[in-house]
Amino acid sequence: MDLENQKRVKEFADKYGAENIVVVLGAAEGEAAGLAAETVTNGDPTFAGPLTGVQLGLSVFHVCEPEIKDEIDEAVYDEQISMMEMVLDVDDIINEMTPIREDYCKYL
Amino acid sequence: MSLLQGKKVIIIGDRDGIPGPAIEECVKTAGAEVIFSSTECFV
Amino acid sequence: MNSVIKGTSYVLVHVPDMVIHNGTTQTTERTVNPNSEYLKQIKDHLRSFEQVVAYLPNQTYIGNLIPEELGKYEQPWHDKNLDNADRFGKYGEIMPQDEFIILMQMCDVFDLVKLESSFLEGTKKKLKNHPLFDDDLMQRIKAGEDVAVIKKYVEEEHAEPLYHNGNLVGCVKRAHDLDVNLNAHVMHENLVSKASNVLALLNLVYKNNINREDIDYVIDCSEEACGDMNQRGGGNFAKACAEVAGFVNATGSDTRGFCAGPTHALIEAAALVKAGVFRNVVVSAGGATAKLGMNGKDHIKKGLPVLEDVLGGFAVLVSENDGINPEINLDLVGRHTVGTGSSPQAVITSLVSSLDKAGMKITDVDKYSVEMQNPDVTKPAGAGDVPLANYKMIGALAVKRGDIDKKDLASFTEQHGMQGWAPTQGHIPSGVPYIGFCREDILEGKIKNTMIVGKGSLFLGRMTNLFDGVSFIIEANKGKSEPQSTISEDKIKELIAQALKNFASNLMAE
Numbered sequence: 001m002d003l004e005n006q007k008r009v010k011e012f013a014d015k016y017g018a019e020n021i022v023v024v025l026g027a028a029e030g031e032a033a034g035l036a037a038e039t040v041t042n043g044d045p046t047f048a049g050p051l052t053g054v055q056l057g058l059s060v061f062h063v064c065e066p067e068i069k070d071e072i073d074e075a076v077y078d079e080q081i082s083m084m085e086m087v088l089d090v091d092d093i094i095n096e097m098t099p100i101r102e103d104y105c106k107y108l
Numbered sequence: 109m110s111l112l113q114g115k116k117v118i119i120i121g122d123r124d125g126i127p128g129p130a131i132e133e134c135v136k137t138a139g140a141e142v143i144f145s146s147t148e149c150f151v
Numbered sequence: 152m153n154s155v156i157k158g159t160s161y162v163l164v165h166v167p168d169m170v171i172h173n174g175t176t177q178t179t180e181r182t183v184n185p186n187s188e189y190l191k192q193i194k195d196h197l198r199s200f201e202q203v204v205a206y207l208p209n210q211t212y213i214g215n216l217i218p219e220e221l222g223k224y225e226q227p228w229h230d231k232n233l234d235n236a237d238r239f240g241k242y243g244e245i246m247p248q249d250e251f252i253i254l255m256q257m258c259d260v261f262d263l264v265k266l267e268s269s270f271l272e273g274t275k276k277k278l279k280n281h282p283l284f285d286d287d288l289m290q291r292i293k294a295g296e297d298v299a300v301i302k303k304y305v306e307e308e309h310a311e312p313l314y315h316n317g318n319l320v321g322c323v324k325r326a327h328d329l330d331v332n333l334n335a336h337v338m339h340e341n342l343v344s345k346a347s348n349v350l351a352l353l354n355l356v357y358k359n360n361i362n363r364e365d366i367d368y369v370i371d372c373s374e375e376a377c378g379d380m381n382q383r384g385g386g387n388f389a390k391a392c393a394e395v396a397g398f399v400n401a402t403g404s405d406t407r408g409f410c411a412g413p414t415h416a417l418i419e420a421a422a423l424v425k426a427g428v429f430r431n432v433v434v435s436a437g438g439a440t441a442k443l444g445m446n447g448k449d450h451i452k453k454g455l456p457v458l459e460d461v462l463g464g465f466a467v468l469v470s471e472n473d474g475i476n477p478e479i480n481l482d483l484v485g486r487h488t489v490g491t492g493s494s495p496q497a498v499i500t501s502l503v504s505s506l507d508k509a510g511m512k513i514t515d516v517d518k519y520s521v522e523m524q525n526p527d528v529t530k531p532a533g534a535g536d537v538p539l540a541n542y543k544m545i546g547a548l549a550v551k552r553g554d555i556d557k558k559d560l561a562s563f564t565e566q567h568g569m570q571g572w573a574p575t576q577g578h579i580p581s582g583v584p585y586i587g588f589c590r591e592d593i594l595e596g597k598i599k600n601t602m603i604v605g606k607g608s609l610f611l612g613r614m615t616n617l618f619d620g621v622s623f624i625i626e627a628n629k630g631k632s633e634p635q636s637t638i639s640e641d642k643i644k645e646l647i648a649q650a651l652k653n654f655a656s657n658l659m660a661e
Contacts, residue, residue, distance in 0.1 A: 005146050022115045026126030032533025063131045071112050073137035080130040083496035087543040123608050124534050129493040149608045150534035151575045
C-alpha cells in the first residue's frame with residue numbers, strides 16, 4: 001500500500017479508535033486486496049511503510065465482497081460497480097480476504 | 109449487525125479495479141461516513 | 152478534410168543502472184529503509200541488454216513482432232525469447248544505456264552532463280556505426296572529464312550521478328544552486344525525457360523517409376514538466392526536442408493529461424491539420440525514469456527479473472490528407488467530462504459511446520487500442536491484465552447495448568482486442584502503441600478501423616478527484632476529395648455587399 005495512505009490510515013485509527021473504522025478496498029486482484037488487508041490488520045508485509053509492525057486489526061473488506069455489497073443500495077451498486085464485477089475475479093478476492101480477516105481483524 | 113452503519117470508512121480504491129469515488133458513492137448509501145478516499149495506481 | 156497518420160516510430164531505452172538509482176520505488180526505499188533486502192537483491196535481478204532485446208513484448212513495441220503473433224505465445228513471456236530478435240526494428244530501436252548517456256549529453260545545451268573520458272571515447276566509437284548519428288549530432292559531444300572531477304560534482308555539488316554497469320561514468324549537474332525545479336534530480340529526469348523523445352523523432356524521420364524541414368509543429372506529451380521556480384511547468388519540451396532533431400521550420404508546445412496525454416495530443420494535432428493551421432504535426436513523447444522498477448518489489452518477490460527496465464518513447468506524424476494513409480475521424484471523438492462520474496462503467500461508456508453519432512455498433516470497430524500495458528509486468532504486481540480488463544468492460548457495454556449476445560463476450564475480447572506489450576511508462580501504453588501496426592493493418596486491408604482510447608488518473612496530481620479519458624477513430628482513407636461548398640457564389644457576393652454596406656454606414660455615423 002502507498003506509504004502516504006498507510007500514514008493516513010494510522011492517523012485515523014489513532015484519532016477515531018480502530019474499533020470505529022472500516023477499510024473498504026477496490027483492488028483489481030485477490031493478491032493485491034490481500035496485501036492491502038494485511039497491511040491494515042497485521043502491519044505492512046513489505047516492511048516499507050509507517051504500518052510496518054503495527055497491528056491495527058482494522059475491519060477490512062473488498063467492496064465486491066457480499067458482506068459489503070449486501071449493505072449498499074442496489075441501484076447505486078449497479079450503477080457504480082456491477083459492470084466491473086464481471087471483470088474482476090470476485091471468488092479469488094473473497095478467498096484472499098477471508099483468512100486475513102479471520103486471523104488478524106480484532107473488531108469483528 | 110450492520111458493518112457500515114455509523115462507521116468511519118477509509119477507502120483504498122484502485123485505478124484498474126474500483127476507483128475511490130465509486131466506492132464512496134456506494135458506502136454512503138449504507139450509512140457510513142467516509143473519512144478518507146484514495147485511489148492507487150500501479151501503472 | 153480529415154488528417155492522416157503518415158508515419159510512426161517507437162523506441163525503448165534499456166537503463167538498468169537508472170532502475171536502481173532513479174526509479175521512485177527504489178529511491179523511496181533508500182530513504183525509508185536504506186538497508187533493505189530489496190535494495191541488496193535488485194542488482195541480481197536486472198536483465199542484460201541481450202535479454203531485453205530478445206523479450207517478446209519489446210520486439211513487438213519496436214515493430215519486429217506483430218500483436219497477433221505475440222498473442223500466440225503463452226504467458227508469462229519473461230522466460231521466452233524471440234529467436235531472430237534485433238535491437239533495430241521496423242518502427243524504431245532499443246538503445247543500450249551507454250549510447251543513451253551520450254545522447255543525453257547531445258541533448259544538453261547548458262553544459263550540465265559531464266562524462267568520464269574513457270567511457271566517452273569508448274562509447275563514441277560504438278555510436279559511429281549507428282545510422283542516426285550524423286556529424287551534427289556527433290559534434291554536440293563535449294570533451295571528457297577525469298573521474299575525480301565527476302566525483303567532486305556528485306559529492307560536493309549535489310550532481311545526479313550517471314552509472315553504467317555499476318561504475319560512475321558521469322553526472323548531471325544542477326542548473327541552479329537554490330531553485331528546486333532546476334536541481335540535479337529534475338534536470339536528470341528532464342534530460343532523459345528529452346533525449347528519449349529526440350530518439351523517437353530521429354527514428355520517425357529515418358524510418359519513414361520524412362523531410363525534417365517539412366515538420367511545422369511538434370506536440371510533446373511526455374510526463375515531466377520543465378521550468379524554473381517562477382513557472383514550474385513553463386515548457387517547452389517540444390521545441391527543445393525539435394531543435395536537436397533538426398526540425399528547423401517547426402515550433403511546438405507541450406500537452407499533459409497523465410496517461411491520457413498522448414490521445415489528447417493526437418486529437419489536437421488532427422484538429423490543427425484538419426483546420427489548415429499546419430500541414431505536418433508530430434506528436435511525440437520521451438520516457439519517465441521515475442517509473443523504472445515501479446513494481447520491482449513484486450517482481451523480485453516472485454523470482455522474476457525487474458521487468459520495468461526500459462524507458463519508452465514514440466512519435467506519430469499527423470499530416471494533411473494524401474488520399475492514401477488512414478484518416479483520423481474527428482467526428483467521432485469520445486470524452487470523459489466533468490459530469491461523467493468515475494465509476495468504471497461510466498468512464499468506458501463515455502469513451503465508447505461516441506460511436507452513437509455515426510449510428511455504429513461497438514462491433515463495427517475492428518480493433519480497440521486501449522491501455523496496452525504488458526501483462527507480464529502488471530499481473531505479478533496485483534494490477535491484473537489491464538488491456539483485458541478494458542476489453543471485458545467494452546464487451547460488457549456491448550452486451551448492455553444489445554450489440555452482442557452475452558455468450559459472445561469471450562470471443563469479443565479475442566476478436567476486437569489484443570494482448571498488451573507496452574512498458575508501464577504511464578503515457579506510453581495508453582492507446583498509442585497500436586498506431587504503427589494499425590496504419591499498416593488498414594493500408595493492407597486487414598482491418599477497416601480502430602478506436603484509440605487514452606485514460607488518465609488525474610487524481611494523482613491532487614488537484615481534482617476526477618478521472619479522465621478521450622478516444623478517437625482511425626479509419627481507412629476515403630479518398631482525397633475537395634470539400635463540397637455548401638454556400639453558393641451568389642450568396643457570398645450578397646454577404647460581402649452587405650458587409651461593405653454596414654462598414655460604410657458605420658463610417659458615416661462616425
